[in-house]
Amino acid sequence: MTVKTNAADIVAVSIMGQVANPSLSGLPAEPYRLDADGRAFLWPTFGGIVYNVSVGDSAFGWSGDCIHPGVSISHPDANKNRGLNVFACVGNEAMVVTGAAKGAKGVVTGKSGRFSDQVIVHFDEATRRKLAVDDRITVRSEGVGMVATDSPEVxxxxxxxxxxxxxxxxxxxxxxxxxxxxxxxxxxxxxxxxxxxxxxxxxxxxxxxxxxxxxxxxxxxxxxxxxxxxxxxxxxxxxxxxxxxxxxxxxxxxxxxxxxxxxxxxxxxxxxxxxxxxxxxxxxxxxxxxxx
CATH class of the missing domain: 2.102.30.10 (tm1086 (SG structure) domain)
Structure with a gap:
């Protein structure tokens, strides 16, 4: 069914991030994490270009910790990254603007936060193979401020x-x-x-x-x-x-x-x-x- 919204009045604005490299803090020096039973493990985690996990795949069973399917982007400036993380909306169109995959289009599919303030973007597997860390990706942000006319408390x-x-x-x-x-x-x-x-x-x-x-x-x-x-x-x-x-x-x-x-x-x-x-x-x- 159709639910009337103020979509015609929503501002569409560009935001941009770079393909984020997976990172580990320098201290403590050990890169290991602890599982629920106190055992140390070292698995891939959030960030980077994930070649073999995509939206639609199982959310369980991977040898990874909170893996982002597809591509994770962030901005190196903390305040601008905050803007990217807040204003990106699931379903927004994304486009690669630098590198070998320039011009390729994708879709925002999620976010993660606090220790990994990143936006998660789906690109097809062929595009992912062309992308590189630090390639710039622009997102047409549209959705913040949306209201359903007949459900204003949602x-x-x-x-x-x-x-x-x-x-x-x-x-x-x-x-x-x-x-x-x-x-x-x-x-x-x-x-x-x-x-x-x-x-x-x-x-x-x-x-x-x-x-x-x-x-x-x-x-x-x-x-x-x-x-x-x-x-x-x-x-x-x-x-x-x-x-x-x-x-x-x-x-x-x-x-x-x-x-x-x-x-x-x-x-x-x-x-x-x-x-x-x-x-x-x-x-x-x-x-x-x-x-x-």
Missing amino acids: AFKSLSPALFDKLPKKMEDGVLKIGVVATVPPHMVGAGAGLTSEGGSLHMQSTDREELAKHRLDSLRLGDVVAIADTDSRYNHGYLRGAMSIGIVGQTDGPRAGYGPGMTIVMTAPAGQLGAYDAPGTNIADILELRA
């Missing part, structure tokens, strides 16, 4: 109007309901709680695999649309009974406690104005035709 976050129009949705008794693959219960909300909801990501807990399977979360794919129950993300992420948020899975699972698949929050409401219904297979890889 706050939109990091969502392009074009993608919102394509998401499965319906209005029932004044409640905007979004079609989702699964619902994350509040006790499974992990890293990101308490932080800003304008950028970055919110992770689900995945250490308890039985609980994960109980809620049909163990087969999530990158790009899946999910609901997060009793979670208010209007200004930051926190528990609020009756609230709901809608997220898009943007990062893979990892072995650390609290760092299951990362979600980019795209909608939220505090008191029943936003709902969800089962819509198996709802994934932006299909909605935006990102896979051959």
Whole structure:
């Protein structure tokens, strides 16, 4: 169905980042991390050009820690990177402007934050092979300030109007309901709680695999649309009974406690104005035709 928004009044503006190199802090000198059981591990993590993980693939099973599918971009200036991370919206068009892949187009599919303030962009595999670290990518930012005319209490976050129009949705008794693959219960909300909801990501807990399977979360794919129950993300992420948020899975699972698949929050409401219904297979890889 069509939900009327103020899309015609939203400002479209350019933002830019560079392909980010994976990084490790110099101190402590050991590059290892600890998994949920206290064992040291060293796996690839966020950043860089990931050649073999794409939107639509499983969010689980990779030998990596919170992997960003496709390409991660950031800006070397901290303030400008903040602008990039806040204003980029899932579904925005991106374009390579330097290097061997100049002119190639992609799509923003997620964000990560705090320790890895990066924007995640999908490019096809042929383009990824041409890209190099520090290649510049511009994004047509469009979506910040979006309002649904008949659902003014639903706050939109990091969502392009074009993608919102394509998401499965319906209005029932004044409640905007979004079609989702699964619902994350509040006790499974992990890293990101308490932080800003304008950028970055919110992770689900995945250490308890039985609980994960109980809620049909163990087969999530990158790009899946999910609901997060009793979670208010209007200004930051926190528990609020009756609230709901809608997220898009943007990062893979990892072995650390609290760092299951990362979600980019795209909608939220505090008191029943936003709902969800089962819509198996709802994934932006299909909605935006990102896979051959």
